[in-house]
Each structure stands twice: as C-alpha cells, then as structure tokens.
Amino acid sequence: MTSLSRPSDILTPAMLAELHRERQDSGQTLWTLLEERLGLAPAQSLAELGAAFRMRTLDLDGLRALRTDFALLPYADAVQRKCLAGWDGERLLCVTADPFDSALQTWVEARVRRAVHWCLAHPGDLGAFFTMAEEKLRAIDGSFSFGGELQVASAGGDLSLASISQDASPVVKLVNSSVFDALKLGASDMHFEVGAKGLALKYRIDGVLSQVLFVAGLEMADQVVSRLKVMSELDISERRIPQDGRFKLQVKGKQIDFRVSIMPSLFGEDVVVRILDKEALADQMVGLRLDHLGFDAPILARVRQLAREPYGMTLVTGPTGSGKTTTLYAALTEINSGQDKIVTIEDPVEYQLPGILQIPVNEKKGLSFALGLRSILRHDPDKILVGEIRDPETARIAIQSALTGHQVFTSVHANNVFDVLGRFLHMGVDIYSFVSALNGVLAQRLMRMVCLACSAPYEPSRQELEECGLAGKLEAGATLARGRGCAHCRGTGYKGRKAIGEFLRMNDELRELIIARAPIRAIKEVALKGGTRFLRDAALDAARAGMTTLEEVNRVTFSE
Numbered sequence: 127m128t129s130l131s132r133p134s135d136i137l138t139p140a141m142l143a144e145l146h147r148e149r150q151d152s153g154q155t156l157w158t159l160l161e162e163r164l165g166l167a168p169a170q171s172l173a174e175l176g177a178a179f180r181m182r183t184l185d186l187d188g189l190r191a192l193r194t195d196f197a198l199l200p201y202a203d204a205v206q207r208k209c210l211a212g213w214d215g216e217r218l219l220c221v222t223a224d225p226f227d228s229a230l231q232t233w234v235e236a237r238v239r240r241a242v243h244w245c246l247a248h249p250g251d252l253g254a255f256f257t258m259a260e261e262k263l264r265a266i267d268g269s270f271s272f273g274g275e276l277q278v279a280s281a282g283g284d285l286s287l288a289s290i291s292q293d294a295s296p297v298v299k300l301v302n303s304s305v306f307d308a309l310k311l312g313a314s315d316m317h318f319e320v321g322a323k324g325l326a327l328k329y330r331i332d333g334v335l336s337q338v339l340f341v342a343g344l345e346m347a348d349q350v351v352s353r354l355k356v357m358s359e360l361d362i363s364e365r366r367i368p369q370d371g372r373f374k375l376q377v378k379g380k381q382i383d384f385r386v387s388i389m390p391s392l393f394g395e396d397v398v399v400r401i402l403d404k405e406a407l408a409d410q411m412v413g414l415r416l417d418h419l420g421f422d423a424p425i426l427a428r429v430r431q432l433a434r435e436p437y438g439m440t441l442v443t444g445p446t447g448s449g450k451t452t453t454l455y456a457a458l459t460e461i462n463s464g465q466d467k468i469v470t471i472e473d474p475v476e477y478q479l480p481g482i483l484q485i486p487v488n489e490k491k492g493l494s495f496a497l498g499l500r501s502i503l504r505h506d507p508d509k510i511l512v513g514e515i516r517d518p519e520t521a522r523i524a525i526q527s528a529l530t531g532h533q534v535f536t537s538v539h540a541n542n543v544f545d546v547l548g549r550f551l552h553m554g555v556d557i558y559s560f561v562s563a564l565n566g567v568l569a570q571r572l573m574r575m576v577c578l579a580c581s582a583p584y585e586p587s588r589q590e591l592e593e594c595g596l597a598g599k600l601e602a603g604a605t606l607a608r609g610r611g612c613a614h615c616r617g618t619g620y621k622g623r624k625a626i627g628e629f630l631r632m633n634d635e636l637r638e639l640i641i642a643r644a645p646i647r648a649i650k651e652v653a654l655k656g657g658t659r660f661l662r663d664a665a666l667d668a669a670r671a672g673m674t675t676l677e678e679v680n681r682v683t684f685s686e
Contacts, residue, residue, distance in 0.1 A: 137175065145160070189221065209222045218243065221247045297346070318399075332618075421625050435565050441568070442567075469507040509535070510535070513537065568628070571665070580611060594680060
C-alpha cells in the first residue's frame with residue numbers, strides 16, 4: 127500500500143544530479159531513465175526514488191485509500207500538473223510523480239494554504255487513479271476540462287459542448303454533459319431514471335449498468351425529460367403513454383444517432399437513450415469475420431458450416447445486447463462473394479454493409495417485417511436476413527422462404543437453443559415445416575474479459591466454486607484470474623468482451639423427437655450426443671483459461 131523512506135541502495139546524490147541533467151538534455155522522463163538505464167522495475171524505481179528524497183511512497187492501492195479532495199485541488203488542475211491532494215486521517219497529503227518539481231510544490235502550498243505532507247507515486251499509478259476517478263466525475267462539473275467539440279442537431283439549433291460551462295441553463299448543461307460523458311466512456315445506453323427523490327443517471331458499459339449521477343428534486347427531473355423530448359421532437363405535454371424518438375449529433379465531424387424511449391412511471395417518466403455510432407460500427411464491419419467475435423474453435427467451425435448451407439433457416443438467439451446482429455452480419459460478410467443476391471430487413475439498420483441490399487422497417491408507413499419479407503421474395507434473393515422474428519406471420523413467411531430454396535438468417539429472443547423450439551411452437555407455426563426448414567440454432571452471450579494489464583492470479587473459495595458448479599472440477603491448487611483495476615480498464619478489472627455460444631445442429635433424430643413432442647430432457651440428451659455444449663460450460667471454460675471471472679460467469683449464464 128504505502129512505504130516510508132529508507133536509505134537508497136542505488137541512487138546517491140551525485141547520481142540523482144546526473145539523472146536530472148540527463149533528463150533535461152534528452153527530454154526523457156526521470157522514470158524512463160531509471161527503468162531503462164538502470165534496469166529498475168516500476169515498483170523498485172518508486173522505492174529507490176522515495177528513499178533518495180526521503181519521501182513517503184504510495185502505490186495504486188495507497189492512492190485509493192486516500193480521501194481525495196478535488197474541491198481543494200480541482201481535477202483538471204490535478205491531471206494537468208500530475209499531482210493529487212487527499213486526506214490521510216487529519217493529515218493533508220499531496221502526491222507527485224516528480225520530486226524535482228519545486229515549482230509545483232510552491233504552487234500547491236500557495237493554493238491550499240495549509241501544511242502539506244509530500245508523497246511520491248509512480249506516474250503510471252497516478253494516471254490509473256485519475257482514469258478511475260474520472261468515471262465518478264461529470265462534464266457538468268466546473269472543474270472538468272472538456273477537450274472536445276460537440277454539436278447537437280436539434281430543432282433548436284447547434285450547441286457547442288465547449289461552452290457548456292458558460293450556459294445559463296443547468297438543464298441543457300446537464301443533458302449535454304451527460305451525453306458527452308457517455309460517448310467518452312463508450313456507453314451503449316443512457317438511463318435517466320426518475321424516483322421519489324430525484325433523477326438517477328446510469329450508463330450501460332460492456333453490458334453492465336452503473337450509476338454515475340443523482341440529481342435531487344423532481345422538478346429538475348421533469349425538466350431533463352422535457353429537454354430530451356425537445357431534442358427528439360416528441361410531445362412534451364404527453365406524459366401518459368410511451369413515446370419513441372431519435373436525434374442526431376456530431377462529434378468532430380462524425381454523425382452519431384440516438385434512439386430515445388420514454389416510458390411513464392410512478393414518479394414521472396423514465397428515459398432510455400440508445401447510442402448508435404453507425405460510422406464506427408461500419409468501420410468495424412470492414413473485414414469483419416466470425417473469428418473476430420471470440421467464439422471458441424468448435425462453435426466457430428459449426429457456425430461457418432451452417433452459414434455456407436445453400437438453403438434452410440439459421441437462427442441466432444439471446445437477450446437484447448448479446449451480439450446477435452453482429453454475429454449474423456459477420457456470417458453474411460464471410461459468405462458474400464458477390465455471386466448471390468443478399469437482402470436484409472431490419473429495425474433499424476444498425477450496420478451498413480457494401481454489396482448488400484438493406485431495408486429498414488417502417489411501421490408508421492406500413493412496412494412491417496412480414497410485408498417487407500413478402501416483397502423481398504419477389505426481388506429474386508438468394509440469401510435473406512430477417513432482423514428479428516416477432517410475430518406468427520413473419521415466422522411463417524420466413525419458414526416458407528427457407529423451404530423454397532432460400533437461405534434465411536434470423537434472430538429470436540430466447541434463453542437457449544431449446545427454448546427457441548418452444549417459442550416457435552407457441553407462435554402456431556406448422557411444426558413439420560419448421561423442423562424441415564431449420565438447419566441449426568446458435569444461442570450466445572457477450573461476456574466481459576479480465577483486463578490483461580492488471581490481471582492477477584486468484585484462488586476462489588470453496589463456496590464460490592460450489593455456486594458456479596466448479597467444485598471438484600478444478601485440480602488441486604488451480605487458480606483463476608481477475609483484474610485489480612487500472613488505467614486501461616478504468617478501474618473495473620474488465621477490458622473488452624468475447625462471445626460464448628451454445629450450438630444445436632438439427633438432424634433427423636432431433637426432428638423426429640420435436641415432431642413427436644418429446645420431453646425437453648430427451649431432446650437435450652440427443653443434442654449432447656451430437657456435440658452440443660451448454661452456455662454455462664462455455665463460460666466456465668473461459669474462467670478456467672483466465673479470460674473471465676466467476677462473477678461474470680454467474681452474471682451471463684444460468685446454473686442448472
């Protein structure tokens with residue numbers, strides 16, 4: 127955590143003076159010289175430098191233990207000058223990464239006007255701490271430095287986020303600052319939740335919701351909702367029924383779409399804003415392949431085989447945000463040789479792919495999935511993507527398309543590959559036609575991965591192993607991994623996500639069981655013999671390999 131100075135074994139006063147001159151001449155940092163020229167590890171550099179200057183040293187855990195005081199030394203100044211003020215009990219500590227910077231010490235002491243105890247931290251740890259602290263700060267804070275231009279395209283004209291701090295309206299400032307922060311953190315959704323005492327703002331990052339702000343008072347909450355309605359060109363006087371809208375904005379010349387869903391609640395209205403950075407998604411789609419999604423080799427091989435079938439139906443299932451559309455597009459990208467007519471119908475068209483005809487659903491104008499699919503069949507397609515099967519009519523047309531020589535890719539909401547069968551049967555489709563058309567089903571989830579930069583071995587307790595179904599399945603002394611939190615993962619311990627899958631390949635034996643309405647247990651037994659592996663097992667394999675944690679396994683899969 128922290129350490130007190132002791133005589134340095136390496137850095138004599140003469141050597142310190144030489145290093146100081148060399149860094150001024152070369153432009154390299156003091157830490158670079160220590161770690162490259164003297165071959166010291168970061169922790170050893172910190173210990174030796176602290177000892178040489180007789181300064182207390184703090185690592186990342188020590189920085190976290192401080193009661194940081196950004197009111198005393200604002201965040202923007204702290205980041206710019208690479209120093210930090212915080213309390214250790216009754217003592218005020220100021221942390222720096224440059225013990226030679228006497229001007230910084232003079233500036234801080236003149237600003238805080240009280241006794242300061244100086245400490246030393248590695249610049250990497252200090253940067254990681256600032257990154258983690260940034261998550262708890264908002265662009266609306268007067269101490270926050272924006273560093274970017276944002277123009278919101280709305281009925282009221284363009285707004286510049288660089289001037290938000292001077293805006294007279296706190297509501298406009300709050301909404302636009304929240305949008306800016308969500309973009310910066312890579313959030314997929316923003317939730318404005320109105321409760322009895324005020325407004326809670328939450329971001330969904332890597333599939334997980336986290337609260338970043340609470341604003342007391344229902345009056346401010348109502349004004350924020352009204353502001354979002356104005357931006358989305360919705361009826362601000364209507365509060366009794368749900369409303370859906372959208373708005374666009376530009377960040378550094380790049381246009382970003384926002385879909386807005388407003389729902390009446392007990393205390394007012396809740397708003398969810400989905401962020402759709404179509405240009406970034408289109409860039410990701412270039413050269414996208416199934417092996418970029420993280421599936422393990424057996425699942426990958428089976429999905430690719432399924433995608434190359436000349437006709438029949440391929441189903442992908444999973445909850446909202448599980449990557450179904452990305453998987454379907456990756457499959458289309460791989461098989462798009464230019465020799466087939468590929469047509470998609472979606473709500474909305476999230477990714478723009480070259481060489482593929484993409485049709486957006488427009489319910490207000492009468493273009494539904496069912497009507498669009500009927501029209502597509504008259505357009506001489508070879509392969510068809512139906513974004514989602516929501517109703518019996520669309521299901522029947524998709525099945526008929528697969529039976530008449532077309533290859534149909536589609537998705538449906540279900541928990542696993544076996545629930546998909548029941549979902550279609552409840553839609554009232556002809557069971558014989560359904561199983562004849564169906565080639566296979568892929569159920570998938572997106573699972574957060576342990577940050578490689580701060581991953582550390584971890585030995586779980588017996589209780590944790592029993593809860594996850596791993597008791598008795600790990601060798602003695604085997605360890606898993608979890609992230610400690612660093613600058614790369616913004617202190618969460620997770621960085622990026624990978625797809626895990628459960629695959630069911632249809633065969634004659636399975637078709638006979640389904641037509642005979644056999645118990646689901648009998649269908650599962652036959653599927654397991656055919657090579658199906660459950661989602662839970664795929665998640666546990668990832669945990670054994672050190673790619674994810676047991677907590678994440680429990681979050682995304684169900685223990686049967």
